[in-house]
Amino acid sequence: MNELNQKLNQYFAGKIVRKDLTKLIKGNAIVPTYVLEYLLGQYCATDDEDTIVSGVQTVRDIIARHFVHRDEAQYIKSLIRERGSHRIIDKVAVRLNDKRDLYEAQFINLGLNRVPIADEVIRQHKKLLSSGVWCIVTMAYIANTDDASATPWVIENLKPIQMANADLDNYKEARSAFTKDEWVDVLMQSLGLNPDEFSFRSKLIQLARLIPFAENNYNLIELGPKGTGKSHIYSEMSPHGILISGGEVSKAKLFVNNSTGDIGLVGYWDVVSYDEFAGRDKRTDKGLVDILKNYMANKSFSRGTDVYGAAASMVFVGNTDHSVPYMLKHSNLFEALPRDYYDPAFLDRIHAYLPGWEVNKLRNEMFTADYGFNVDYLAEILKELRKEDFTHAYKSFFDLSNSITTRDKDGIGKTFSGLMKVIYPNGDCTEVEAKELIEFAIECRKRVKEQLVKIDETFETVDFSYKLRSSGQAITIETLETLQQPINAGENSNSANSLVVLQDTSIVSDVPLEAGQFVIRDNQIGVSFDVLFGQYLRGATEIILCDPFIRHPHQFRNLLEFVTTVVRYKEADTELTFYLVTNNTSDYIEDSRKSLTELAESVLASSINFQFEFNAALHDRSITLNNGWKIVLGRGLDIYQKTNGRYDIAEFIPEKRLCRACEITYLKIM
Known part of the structure; x- marks a missing residue:
């Protein structure tokens, strides 16, 4: 195990699980992640490989024997009848039958309705009265020959799938053993994601999706392209959140039923999330929007003559119809919302708008096989933190x-x-x-x-x-998408709050260059070596590039693109000497030497004498030019995040790539 996994096992033994196990056992079971990890937490919360192998098999057996698939409902009913009782895993919702003065349970997958359930169970688990909770239930079958109208189905034991408690003090104490970066990576792994594939800003966006679980009455919206996992966390990662379709909710279901007096979803769940919220032509209830506006502003709602309070956070996730540059120029970032929600009074009650367009579509390498918190444990911790x-x-x-x-x-x-x-x-x-x-x-x-x-x-x-x-x-503070809107080429680009996208690299050099700094933010796009260095290269006949990390394929791509920029900006009839000073390890040095020699041969025809050396003591990153400029590189040439693959146009157009946060400093040395 790596050092972070070892620390997790040391400080959170019994509360973590290896995240690849969840995917390994899920198969075709339509069951939330927190249900699977609840079971994994019972049998696989260890770093002992033999125990993990045995535990995985146990959980697989439990899922195979007890999880109710809808297409096997009749078989499970028969099994309960033949055995007299049987333990099942199903989603259970309860309603009060006021005519018979008793509570009745509905089993979503098993297809049973009106099964009597004890009042004491409801007092202990009130959330059963909402849209349903995943439970482990021991069901019995007792035929009543005296009363043909009585149901033969009996609930012998019912236990919602969630941790009984979580010690917040111990959690906080153990947190102090981790650095900020370590802890952020722990949380990313707990979400099933590989932190190495994300910039810090991208990690913040992912972790911001957890805020509604930790913060009372928090109103969040995230709009962006499909396939980025916007709604996944609200349906899979916590037993305290519910995901509903934006078109399938009513005033009675969300707030209170005037006919029965039953409190709706906001009274039972910590997070109520609208899925597929966007859609200009979606039919909506204007009355619901009005109640929602009052609730989001005042944490209360009125139906009839009574006023109710609740702490549920509201989350709205949906897909955008157009690109961000198009929306910013022709409309706005809320354009995709249904008409009744396209209301300034409603929108002003939203605390945060997450930029879903910055989140890459999930690829296989973006998932982790390392350890993370059992999501049920994390969910209970976040629920406790709502009190602070x-x-x-x-x-x-x-x-x-x-x-x-x-x-x-x-x-x-x-x-x-x-x-x-x-x-x-x-x-x-x-x-x-x-x-x-x-x-x-x-x-x-x-x-x-x-x-x-x-x-x-x-x-x-x-x-x-x-x-x-x-x-x-x-x-x-500026929003990143605003900074990335192109402005006229040729304007000075040294400001931390501006970005120039050069449309024509043959621009004359009549714009005075200034010393200063160019600050690149995480996930910023529109940045190329032309933008950063082009005008500063003019007139140089000697360039010294110091970058200790030129060894991996993407680093060689960056070097080749920088040399290409040099070729474009040098005078055709002048000769130029290019020195590369880099570092390397024994694993890469021979391949690097061959690649650099090949690069040197390829630029001879462009009148560039390319030379290189390996310096084991090198740490600094800079470009020194004999035209009087020195450029200090915060990250060297390695400013780009990984692209989505060979067929991503960002592989060929640098301005389409997401950047890593860094600073470029321009110094006048002559």
């Missing part, structure tokens, strides 16, 4: 701009609080760590407000900035 409040914790480090409205501050504070609970549950973080969270929280709320300004002229533009209390420095 970090909404104002940012104020010890930062002051928000006075122009930010109360509703904006509420959204920012709740997002910050949720991320604190997820990443720093003990409340212990540095200013630098808190800065990452507050900037993400501000951006998520600004994304909402910017679109409201476009939709409704009564909304005013807000200065989404904050000040560091430690230094008084003011920092303005």
